[in-house]
Structure formats: C-alpha cells, structure tokens
Amino acid sequence: MHQRISGKDVEVRLPSGQRILFDQVNLNLDDGIVATHDQGYPNGWVRGEVKGDGDLQVPTETLLALNNEAALAGSWEEMPAFDITFYAKVGTVELDVRAHGCKLRMPNFPFDGKGGDKVMHTINFVVSSPDFVHLNGVPLAQRIAQ
Secondary structure (H helix, E strand, O other), rough: OOOOOOOHHHHEEEEOOOOEEEEEEEEEEEEEEEEEEEEEEEEEEOOOOOOEEEEEEEEEHHOOOOOOOOOOOOOOOOOOOOEEEEEEOOOOOEEEEEEEEEEEEOOOOOOOOOOOOEEEEEEEEOOOOOOEEEEEOOEEEOOOOO
C-alpha cells in the first residue's frame, strides 16, 4: 500500500510564492451544462454559464497577512484578482489545481464567547478570469472563440 493525497498534503500559494496556512479550502465549480427537454423528456443538452467560487478558512495570522496585502492595495475591495494554486505531491501522484483570477471578498469575523477553539475566518472568492481553472495543466472549461 502507498500513501494517498489528503488535505494535509495540499499547499495553497499566492502569486508571490507565499504559502497560505488554512484549515479548509473549497473550490466550487459549475460548468453550466443543462439537459434540454422535449415534452418533458430529456433530449440533449446546452452549454450555460461557467462559474467558480470558493472559500478559504484561515486562522487569524493568515487573515492579518492578507490584510497587509489589502493595505498595500488601499482596501480589501481594491485588492487585485490573483491566481491561487492548490498543489500536492505524494510519491508519483501530483495534483496541481490553478484557479485563475480569484477575487477575494471581505472576510467574516466569528467570535465565540465560550472560547475553546481558535478563531477561524472565512474569506469567500470568485473565479473571474476566462482562463478559469486548470487541473494538472488541462483547462476544465475553455472559452469558445467568437
């Protein structure tokens, strides 16, 4: 038996190469494909809007590092979109997911008065580039030339 990739093996990096510490990352994709129907029965399909979004669940230290980036841009709202790389390699198995043009939204601030857990912040993002998302270099969706 050999080791498999787990979430613990995944690194998230910003374009600067800075590694982001996270507890959980979600990247949600929708290819927009829907079935068409004739008289209530499926009969083919059509392309729809391709969408991507996600969230980073990060500790306060990571939030503050991102806040420094926001300060350089003027605000969280003014931070430019950037590519996020999710990467893992275990033995000969390599997983390289690149989400292009990720635009961070404002973070949340959950504080539990009971304590007992470290404070975690969720930062939502949308994928805004026509390059969309690549898996090991292969586009998951490709813009059709006009």
